[in-house]
Amino acid sequence: RRAAALSGSAGPGRTSDGHAVALLANIGDVEDAVAAAAQDVEGVGLFRTEFVFLSSSSAPTVEEQAEIYRRVLAPFGSRRVVVRTLDAGADKPLAFADLGPEENPALGRRGLRLSAERPDLLDAQLQALAIATRETGADVRVMAPMVATAEEADWFARRVREHGLPKAGVMVEVPGAALRSRHVLAGMDFASIGTNDLSQYAMAADRMQGALSELLDPWQPAVLDLVAATCAGGAATGTPVGVCGEAAGDPLLALVLVGLGVSSLSMAPSKVPMVRLALSRHALTDCQRIATAVLGARTAAAARAVCLEEAVAEV
Ligand code: PEP
Numbered sequence: 076r077r078a079a080a081l082s083g084s085a086g087p088g089r090t091s092d093g094h095a096v097a098l099l100a101n102i103g104d105v106e107d108a109v110a111a112a113a114q115d116v117e118g119v120g121l122f123r124t125e126f127v128f129l130s131s132s133s134a135p136t137v138e139e140q141a142e143i144y145r146r147v148l149a150p151f152g153s154r155r156v157v158v159r160t161l162d163a164g165a166d167k168p169l170a171f172a173d174l175g176p177e178e179n180p181a182l183g184r185r186g187l188r189l190s191a192e193r194p195d196l197l198d199a200q201l202q203a204l205a206i207a208t209r210e211t212g213a214d215v216r217v218m219a220p221m222v223a224t225a226e227e228a229d230w231f232a233r234r235v236r237e238h239g240l241p242k243a244g245v246m247v248e249v250p251g252a253a254l255r256s257r258h259v260l261a262g263m264d265f266a267s268i269g270t271n272d273l274s275q276y277a278m279a280a281d282r283m284q285g286a287l288s289e290l291l292d293p294w295q296p297a298v299l300d301l302v303a304a305t306c307a308g309g310a311a312t313g314t315p316v317g318v319c320g321e322a323a324g325d326p327l328l329a330l331v332l333v334g335l336g337v338s339s340l341s342m343a344p345s346k347v348p349m350v351r352l353a354l355s356r357h358a359l360t361d362c363q364r365i366a367t368a369v370l371g372a373r374t375a376a377a378a379r380a381v382c383l384e385e386a387v388a389e390v
């Protein structure tokens with residue numbers, strides 16, 4: 076038992092029977108990168124690049140961006156770094172990418188939709204990433220936020236590859252993309268589920284409204300069904316699926332996600348040790364059994380209770 080606890084305390088994430096689950100960090104700037112790289116994480120699963128530019132009044136140049144990306148990538152050496160292209164709009168407005176007022180910003184021209192209207196911004200970012208990748212030799216993977224359709228995914232992947240960047244992925248945070256994931260993910264190198272926005276859009280509940288937290292709970296059965304649908308699409312197309320929303324840092328929910336087929340979890344670095352420990356105490360088949368039981372629950376509270384019951388029974 077002591078050996079099991081110790082084996083769960085460091086090194087790559089894995090279940091008790093050795094199934095690998097990459098444990099990654101969410102970061103928002105150079106400082107986060109330096110701090111996360113010093114932790115026991117296998118790399119970065121979500122670099123929110125828009126965070127770097129929240130106070131910039133004009134668009135950063137290619138050289139300015141390349142310098143920042145170098146400083147983010149270098150500390151991770153050969154560990155993977157998943158970089159999300161600008162997710163501007165709604166809760167993360169950028170002054171230099173403002174397309175004017177909208178009635179419903181969360182449903183508006185944000186994320187990849189904004190990149191489609193301002194391809195100059197996307198191209199500058201991809202060019203800067205290509206420079207920083209070449210210079211650091213980092214394992215960079217680029218992903219798009221707020222993808223809704225297969226056409227959008229294809230358009231993004233083409234642009235990423237045109238810049239010589241080797242890996243293109245999409246965030247799955249729009250229910251339509253989750254439901255059609257076998258088509259959206261075809262041709263992509265990876266996908267990452269953003270449970271924060273996926274919950275917001277699945278439950279029609281503004282993520283900025285604290286009063287709606289029950290609806291925004293990632294244990295909501297409808298959200299878990301969408302995660303399961305995405306994993307099925309990933310399995311059908313041979314595309315690895317990760318999770319980089321808040322849900323990934325919940326040790327119990329992590330068991331469910333792994334049971335559904337998720338192969339990487341990205342979270343605040345402080346949450347990694349508990350998730351690592353939870354995984355180390357359960358075999359993949361336990362996680363699969365837990366996931367099946369959880370998907371049968373009628374409510375978020377019941378889903379959580381069923382998971383706890385099953386997980387504790389197995390430790
Ligand atoms: C998400 O939506 O779950 C996500 C990881 O991205 P963000 O929170 O930055 O929208």
Ligand code: MG
Pocket residue numbers: 220248269271272
């Ligand atoms: Mg999001």
